Amino acid sequence: MEETKVCSEDFIGQKASAVIVQSITRTYGDKTVLDRITLSIPKGELFGLLGPSGSGKTTLIRAITGLEQTDSGTVTLLHERMPQRSMLRRFGYMAQADALYNELTGRQNMAFFGALYGLQGKQLQARIEDCARLVDLSGDLARAVRTYSGGMKRRLSLAIALLHEPELLVLDEPTVGIDPLLRRTIWQELSGLRSSGTTIIVTTHVMDEAEKCDRLGLIQSGKLIALGTPDEIKFSAGAASIEEAFIALGKGGRP
Numbered sequence: 001m002e003e004t005k006v007c008s009e010d011f012i013g014q015k016a017s018a019v020i021v022q023s024i025t026r027t028y029g030d031k032t033v034l035d036r037i038t039l040s041i042p043k044g045e046l047f048g049l050l051g052p053s054g055s056g057k058t059t060l061i062r063a064i065t066g067l068e069q070t071d072s073g074t075v076t077l078l079h080e081r082m083p084q085r086s087m088l089r090r091f092g093y094m095a096q097a098d099a100l101y102n103e104l105t106g107r108q109n110m111a112f113f114g115a116l117y118g119l120q121g122k123q124l125q126a127r128i129e130d131c132a133r134l135v136d137l138s139g140d141l142a143r144a145v146r147t148y149s150g151g152m153k154r155r156l157s158l159a160i161a162l163l164h165e166p167e168l169l170v171l172d173e174p175t176v177g178i179d180p181l182l183r184r185t186i187w188q189e190l191s192g193l194r195s196s197g198t199t200i201i202v203t204t205h206v207m208d209e210a211e212k213c214d215r216l217g218l219i220q221s222g223k224l225i226a227l228g229t230p231d232e233i234k235f236s237a238g239a240a241s242i243e244e245a246f247i248a249l250g251k252g253g254r255p
């Protein structure tokens with residue numbers, strides 16, 4: 001049986017876990033998209049999921065949030081067994097495909113989702129201003145979203161995921177289509193949120209973003225093939241970079 005290279009200590013029982021995934025499997029027809037994945041993410045961790053296109057990253061984070069069914073295994077999120085509709089207010093989810101209302105303005109979109117999260121009045125307005133500023137959209141909030149570029153839509157989706165200051169943020173490739181300067185600002189903000197106790201799960205293809213994560217999970221063909229800090233993963237693969245480590249671990253050995 002193949003085993004995940006677990007580099008970090010097992011956090012269960014040592015630090016409160018925000019996410020506990022136990023042996024989840026997901027199949028589509030005869031294709032196994034998630035294969036017995038087990039993983040725990042402590043509160044306040046910035047956790048990165050890395051893997052080739054089609055390896056199962058989106059399916060895994062959707063399963064974690066309860067948006068995707070699993071065939072077997074369990075997910076516990078913030079001490080609650082998933083799926084559970086009431087959990088929707090406790091995490092922020094930014095999907096790869098933007099779920100925005102094109103005919104509404106940026107502000108109207110934020111107000112709509114903010115109300116769904118239970119925000120209202122002055123608090124909602126203040127959060128809209130703060131989150132729009134963070135993603136550099138303050139000057140564009142009055143425009144209909146259909147006039148936004150792809151990158152602006154990504155930024156608006158990110159702002160919406162942050163609106164209700166959730167305990168857990170789940171971001172599927174949040175910086176795709178975002179220029180390097182703003183990308184840096186967004187990562188600074190993610191680090192700040194992590195420091196104030198927010199747990200963050202982020203999928204990425206960008207190696208320098210992976211280096212900024214506390215720990216990484218490497219996924220290949222639905223299997224978690226490695227788990228650890230960026231340094232642990234490089235060390236275990238005998239590689240100089242995460243990219244090299246990923247290639248080496250994917251082949252099942254050292255480079």
Ligand SMILES: Nc1ncnc2c1ncn2[C@@H]1O[C@H](COP(=O)(O)OP(=O)(O)OP(=O)(O)O)[C@@H](O)[C@H]1O
Binds near residue numbers: 051052055056057059
């Ligand atoms: N609804 C579905 N029906 C059938 N197959 C699906 C469905 N959703 C995903 N898959 C398959 O599951 C596999 C994993 O997809 P997933 O989107 O999780 O990969 P990913 O690692 O997030 O890829 P990317 O980096 O390209 O976003 C792929 O082979 C995909 O084709």
